[in-house]
Amino acid sequence: MKRKIVGILVCTLLIATAIPIASGIAQKRIEMAPSVIDAQQNSTNQIHWLPGGVANWQQFYNRGEILQEVILHFGCWYGGSYDVTLAINETLTGPTVTSVTYQASDFPLDMQTWFVFDVPDVKLKQGKIYYMVITFDPGSEYGWSGDYGNPYPLGASSHTAPDWDYAFKTIVNKPIPKTYNSPLLNFLEKHPNLFPLLQLLLQRLGL
Secondary structure: OHHHHHHHHHHHHHHHHHHHHHHHHHHHHHOEOOOEEEEEEOOOOEEEEOOOOOOEEEEEEEOOOEEEEEEEEEEEOOOOOOOEEEEEEOOOOOOEEEEEEEOHHHOOEOOOEEEEEOOOOEEOOOOEEEEEEEEEOOOOOEEEEEEOOOOOOOOOEOOOOOOOEEOEEEEEEOEOOOOOOOHHHHHHHHOOOHHHHHHHHHHHOOO
């Protein structure tokens, strides 16, 4: 009878220690870093007045896990402009993985500024080139800043000049290893022979 009681207590200890370990491992897998800038081109020396009715695009090289926002140095110069859509495509013609649309009134009028396109969060493939594509109907006046001299060598753009890149930033969430701070796990890490000893005890008790 005593052996059974001891065996039950030992099994309970094994279960109690295994559950926090499993949850700690799971937490390590889902922990994400705070939002960070991934791809970026910050040179805004020139304004390109975008044509309507066509795709205006910039390639970017993705290193992140979850794309959260795209920030463009952008401006609306006519209050009667049509809605503008930013899409993130795997290729120039699609498929589109996420997109967002804004009205002309959402932008400060007659000025260029870093404007946040708050796209729905989407998981992207790391190490892949994507397209950010701006579209709107003719009769609008939108400008997207950028510069000559190939300031973003990892991607091309729709500009007629081959060395032009538009100004942009991508905001992503990156997975990082996270230490699970638990007194129990710290104890187990310092006593790696605990489980073999418990197993030996069970065998000697005939359980």
